[in-house]
Amino acid sequence: MNADVVIVGSGAGGSAAAWALTQRGINCTILEAGPHYDFATDYKLDQSNWEQHGFPEKIPTAGRQVFAPMQKLSKRWDHLRSWNHIRGPSNVTGVRTARGGYKHVVGVGGTTLYFTGEYHRMNRRSMRMRSDFGVAADWPLTYEELEPYYTQAERLVGTSGGGADHRRPRSDGYPLPPLPMSYATRQLQKGHEALGLTFESNPLAVLSKPFDGRPSCNFCGNCNRGCPHGDKGSADITFLWHANATGRCRILTDATVINLEKDSGGRIRRAVYARQDGTIDAISAEAFILAAGAIETPRLLLNSDVATGSGHVGKHFMESLVWTSVGIHPDQIGSHRGHPSDGICWDFNDPDALDSIVGGFRLSPGTAEANLVGPINYAARIVGGWGAEHKERMRDLFGRALALTAFGESLPNDKSFIDLDPDHQDAFGLPKARIHSFLPDHELERLTAMRATVRKVLAASQVSDPVEEFGTYDDFDSTHVFGTCRMGQDPATAVVDPNGRCHGSANLFVCDASVFPSSGGGESPSLTIAALAVRTVDKAWA
Amino acid sequence: MCLEAFGAKFVALGQDQKNSIIRTLDDIPETNMLGWFFRAVRGDIFFYYYAQPESWALVGVTDTPQPNGHENVTTLWDRNG
Numbered sequence: 054m055n056a057d058v059v060i061v062g063s064g065a066g067g068s069a070a071a072w073a074l075t076q077r078g079i080n081c082t083i084l085e086a087g088p089h090y091d092f093a094t095d096y097k098l099d100q101s102n103w104e105q106h107g108f109p110e111k112i113p114t115a116g117r118q119v120f121a122p123m124q125k126l127s128k129r130w131d132h133l134r135s136w137n138h139i140r141g142p143s144n145v146t147g148v149r150t151a152r153g154g155y156k157h158v159v160g161v162g163g164t165t166l167y168f169t170g171e172y173h174r175m176n177r178r179s180m181r182m183r184s185d186f187g188v189a190a191d192w193p194l195t196y197e198e199l200e201p202y203y204t205q206a207e208r209l210v211g212t213s214g215g216g217a218d219h220r221r222p223r224s225d226g227y228p229l230p231p232l233p234m235s236y237a238t239r240q241l242q243k244g245h246e247a248l249g250l251t252f253e254s255n256p257l258a259v260l261s262k263p264f265d266g267r268p269s270c271n272f273c274g275n276c277n278r279g280c281p282h283g284d285k286g287s288a289d290i291t292f293l294w295h296a297n298a299t300g301r302c303r304i305l306t307d308a309t310v311i312n313l314e315k316d317s318g319g320r321i322r323r324a325v326y327a328r329q330d331g332t333i334d335a336i337s338a339e340a341f342i343l344a345a346g347a348i349e350t351p352r353l354l355l356n357s358d359v360a361t362g363s364g365h366v367g368k369h370f371m372e373s374l375v376w377t378s379v380g381i382h383p384d385q386i387g388s389h390r391g392h393p394s395d396g397i398c399w400d401f402n403d404p405d406a407l408d409s410i411v412g413g414f415r416l417s418p419g420t421a422e423a424n425l426v427g428p429i430n431y432a433a434r435i436v437g438g439w440g441a442e443h444k445e446r447m448r449d450l451f452g453r454a455l456a457l458t459a460f461g462e463s464l465p466n467d468k469s470f471i472d473l474d475p476d477h478q479d480a481f482g483l484p485k486a487r488i489h490s491f492l493p494d495h496e497l498e499r500l501t502a503m504r505a506t507v508r509k510v511l512a513a514s515q516v517s518d519p520v521e522e523f524g525t526y527d528d529f530d531s532t533h534v535f536g537t538c539r540m541g542q543d544p545a546t547a548v549v550d551p552n553g554r555c556h557g558s559a560n561l562f563v564c565d566a567s568v569f570p571s572s573g574g575g576e577s578p579s580l581t582i583a584a585l586a587v588r589t590v591d592k593a594w595a
Numbered sequence: 596m597c598l599e600a601f602g603a604k605f606v607a608l609g610q611d612q613k614n615s616i617i618r619t620l621d622d623i624p625e626t627n628m629l630g631w632f633f634r635a636v637r638g639d640i641f642f643y644y645y646a647q648p649e650s651w652a653l654v655g656v657t658d659t660p661q662p663n664g665h666e667n668v669t670t671l672w673d674r675n676g
Contacts, residue, residue: 098659098661099659099661100659101646101647101659103659140625141625233668233669234669235669236668236669236672239669270664271663271664272664272666273660273664274660274665275660281661282661282664384671385671385672385674386671387665387671387672387674389656389665390665390668390672391665427645427656428645428650428651429641429642429645432645433638433642438621439621440617447653447654448653448654448655451656452655
């Protein structure tokens with residue numbers, strides 16, 4: 054079997070690369086380890102037991118990777134422990150857990166099937182962390198070089214937004230107006246404004262108006278369970294839909310790439326892939342693009358012994374640094390309604406926003422992502438009790454939980470990396486990726502500042518003292534992961550060049566968040582992944 | 596526990612006696628096996644009870660999140676509307 058270009062993975066990066074290639078008349082084949090999801094039939098939000106289910110994984114993701122032993126917890130950071138007023142502490146051990154795990158979706162569209170649609174540009178100052186702040190690494194390209202590709206991706210998916218944040222300047226307005234801010238989110242906005250902070254509409258790959266044959270959002274508040282409405286711009290119904298329409302994009306599902314075969318010059322000749330029934334096949338191409346995410350992409354390179362010359366494959370792993378506090382608002386705000394992340398505060402997003410702590414963060418509503426949108430979770434986590442008193446409190450409290458979340462910068466350190474686990478293999482006998490995660494003191498100082506700010510804003514929003522708080526100090530819980538195939542000019546310190554081409558392998562490219570030299574100050578990475586992928590294709594196939 | 600406290604099984608107790616027993620269980624910390632068991636059973640009850648649409652009127656919810664979503668999200672929630 055042959056193709057012009059083979060793409061490994063169909064998420065934010067692989068789909069955008071496929072779209073960009075097909076627009077140039079180039080044929081591509083996507084090898085996707087998972088199955089198709091049909092947005093109209095696979096999601097359960099119209100069923101009475103909808104709240105009993107999270108995202109309906111067809112390929113279970115728990116256990117696909119292995120975690121190295123986690124760090125011991127220290128009394129110094131006890132204030133960062135997760136807890137609930139009914140259940141007590143979430144982690145009663147003295148060691149960080151990985152119960153939250155690496156949240157991702159194996160299927161056509163990848164983790165965009167699960168995301169809430171946040172579509173953020175990087176803070177331009179976060180792309181110069183080494184030069185300006187002495188940490189992480191500089192991006193080998195400027196924000197201005199990336200900006201046109203941001204604009205292309207935003208137009209393709211139909212991005213809704215309205216803010217004018219100076220940290221991420223725009224050459225053009227948003228394609229669509231912002232989604233209306235829910236009543237509950239407006240209470241958070243009032244809290245921010247009472248403290249002199251700016252709280253604006255969050256840029257979203259979610260439609261505020263019908264666009265491209267898809268309807269506008271109907272505010273069900275459950276993006277993370279999969280959008281059956283078709284307004285959320287997941288990769289399957291945006292980039293891949295348009296790539297397929299050209300007739301130049303073929304998607305092979307149930308195709309797990311297990312090896313990249315190279316010739317003596319370092320060029321990739323074939324991708325070998327396996328199906329769940331054990332059959333093995335291979336595909337040749339002129340070029341190969343890896344887009345399996347910041348954990349599975351380095352794993353494939355390490356298992357294939359490709360592009361490993363620098364010793365940096367799997368290094369510089371960055372994860373999600375997150376804090377959420379939940380309290381009760383005095384009014385019937387109906388916080389189970391509306392888009393889960395319809396507002397944002399960028400005021401702390403600059404790398405030097407905090408005194409003596411490098412790296413920023415941002416704030417956004419967290420009620421829906423905390424899974425407080427239905428009666429089951431209210432009963433178990435907010436109300437508790439039993440009998441008539443329980444029912445009376447359910448009647449009183451439902452719809453009044455209000456959460457605020459801070460997402461922060463994650464700086465690389467020597468103890469956070471991905472390698473191959475010698476003791477655990479997948480179904481095809483290949484070593485699984487092993488996640489080494491460590492949060493040094495400066496990360497926990499930033500997390501402490503995030504917690505303090507979240508609490509302060511909630512109090513200013515008339516919300517009660519917290520009834521539940523959780524963060525990533527005592528439990529690894531990451532959707533956003535970065536950095537394990539760092540992008541840079543120098544082959545001695547980077548895996549790919551500034552255009553995403555692997556140093557030492559001229560026909561191999563990486564188009565996912567593993568190329569990020571720094572994480573940003575809490576920005577969701579999907580848009581930047583897509584923009585980089587479109588740029589990589591533009592540079593390589595000009 | 597019921598036999599010790601009231602000399603009868605739970606189902607034979609009056610409402611105040613039942614409440615007393617449940618309150619005792621609720622006060623037992625989760626680190627104790629009995630406290631853990633009580634919370635596990637209560638969690639299962641919540642999980643299945645509130646998956647029944649008949650239970651939703653209690654909290655003012657009338658429908659599943661989809662296919663209709665929510666209207667008037669920018670205004671105070673009218674739980675009777």
